[in-house]
Amino acid sequence: MQTNFSTEQILANLNIDALNAMQEASMETNAGNNDVVLLSATGSGKTLAFLLPILQRLDFSRKHQTQALIIAPSRELALQIEKVFKQMGTGLKITCCYGGHLRETEENNLQQPPAVITGTPGRLADHIRRGNIQTDTIETLVLDEFDKSVELGFQEEMSFVIGSLPAINKRILTSATPAVEIPAFIGLQNETVLDFLPDQPVSERLALKKVLSPDKDKIDTLFRLICALGNRPTIVFCNHRESVERVSELLAEKGIPNEFYHGAMEQRDRDSALCKFRNGTAFLLITTDLAARGLDIPFIRYIIHYHLPATKDIFTHRNGRTARMEASGTAILLLSGEEKIPAYIEEDVEEMMLPDTVELPEKTKWTTLFIAAGKKDKVNKIDIVGFLSQKGQLKKEDIGLIEVKDFFSFAAIRKSKASTTLHLVQQHKIKNKKVKIEVAK
Template sequence: MDQIKKYIDNLGISSLNAMQEEVNAQFDSARDFILLSPTGSGKTLAFSILLLKLLKNYPKTIGSALILVPTRELALQIESVIKKMDNTISMVCLYGGNNSKLEKNKIKEGPQVIVATPGRLIYHLEREPGLLQHTHTLVLDEFDKSLELGFYDQISYIIHACRDIKHKILTSATDVTDKPEFVKLNNPIKLDFLEKTALIPNLNYFRVNSSTKLKLEQLFKLICKIGAERILVFCNHREATEHVSSLLESKGIDSIPYHGGLDQYFRELAITKIKNGSQLILITTDLASRGLDIPDMNHVIHYQFPYKQEDFIHRNGRSGRNQQEGNVYSVIAEGDRCPEYYEHVEELELDEFYPLPPLPAYQTIRFTAGKKQKINKIDIVGFIFSLGTYQKSDVGMVEVKAFDSYVAVNRSIAREIVKLGNNAKIKGQKVRLSLI
């Protein structure tokens, strides 16, 4: 338990929840493991505890453990959680849209843990057939979503490329009754928390009725009523996210569209800015319904209902995470398809004047230096404080990537920092700063 206390301290949480405690207690390394638990209940931490426990039983080799996920967002979240839990674990995150050359270089370093989406992993397997020959632990996270997205043949190919798997862990937010034959589970332990009340998000549901012509106006008023808090607005199509974001901007509300058609750089930048508080509103497709764990994201708006109730549940799972209270709203115009499960939800009247929300407290500054230049968070924070008499609270989240870094700073001093620090040197490395 001393090791687990270290993990939770590193993550900045006080304790494991009931599901995570039971996963740890019930795990038997001689048997495979199935965990069914609702979206937002902490499955990543639960299986990561098991994975780190198993890694200690084997020599350190390339690809000792493989975590297979359906989306790049989920891959990045898992990588972040495990690195926080134990920064001595070497990892590589492989996903479409990432720089394949950087991934190849990282693989050459012999990472113990590979987190990957199926297609990108196969890309590397075709060039490095022995990549998974030492894999002893396989985690299939969000397995239901992987099958839904049609990764059946790809997962089968990958499992057959793993020559000596001894442990399999499957997680899912729904019960997959017909598991493909190629998974071949060994006398699995199955823990089902799907109906456990304590793990179901604490959500309040509201409906906002509207005429067809005033639907966007009602969305605008709803956002103004909520105020300066993080909000996810879900649409069904890429074009709708761009359209809604553009129209909100014309009304004075800044937001970021987020969908699969965007370049990977802009997708990652959008999440960085939402997480660090320099942006508060994400207009998104179902791309954001899984794999995103954004602190204090307690408002989800369905501008358009998803086609399946299961997707509705996953969207809502972005709110009310870690036992926080969340709010779910739907803007429903005349003639909109309103599912039966939402017909009797409390109506929210928007009959007052609501001022525009204030701008976020932070802005993001991009530094043109990162890990490849041996720059770390302490270097960047120290550099900022060397520019003037700033307070600790003036600097928010710092994210250091391979070739650049992103820092949230107090909006009132952001331009000053860029002006003072642009073209200066950090560790002898000349850096450019820009507001983004």
């Protein structure tokens, strides 16, 4: 096989000094022809652990044929895989396919087959049925977070997609959950299991605490808890979409800005919420278990279980958003008088006492601009920084995280500069195009 990359150069492109033990084991084991099941904790680097073996198997001389398919349970995880692959700088094309935006955009990207395709089961099945994906050249199949993908509701689509791949000779499955039954339709053959899950049920870097609410409706206790924690990056998990929006609205009424996030939202709104949480415009994200997997949000300090997770697996994945790699974090169970610690939590849980009086957390210093231009308009981060610096008269320290999507972008800027900057840039063009710019909703 011909390749056109080096692992050293890829790691340099990703600003990584060296592979960790799990990634090295995955590289070594996947060098053989056997199928591999990789079990490793959330945040341990599984994406790179399967992307590098994929690259080892790709024939660069056939780069205009699709050779690998990566199936992910959520659009956010699929987009994260695409982002890492592009950052690796191999020169190979990847296309991401997921619901919630125009299928025609993906169809255009698939006209010249990419070397790698990643996506969600439903959208991938749709493209295969329409003949948009060249399936007979795909030899490598990856199921990322396979336990979630094969849950009820995904089975039929997963079975169809995998059954449409006649040339598969290599399967890589990843999960952060042990002892999940693997359906026969996946077709594993003489698989090797790499188990890098920690022995202890909760990471030593993760503190587990509980807060008792005197009321069945725990919103007042949640408010006091957030005030006590301050403006550290925090995720609040609820079990239902309706609860997410109710909690978000009630906290906002009490003076705590926040973003909410769930599966029924439009893709642009989901992107906006996550971007504002990542860039510091909001320190608080209210969400369903959709955010428990696959989201790349570093430095989350607190996880609050407003509703108790139904299973140990959900509990583990929620908590996996914090205490990632070498960082520490705290998971907090919020309990009403009639709620008990779930039986699957075996360790002692320390009670956290809230102060009698609380003050609202300090307001964030950032706001987020929505810019109606993105990658498809040939706009990149450098263009946006230059535009905001020159036309918006912002200094380097006034510009925060910038995220460029296909058709729009988000840019964090100092809140104190927002009004002046918006006024200054309104009459100017980006890449010779008049573009709508406003504070992101």
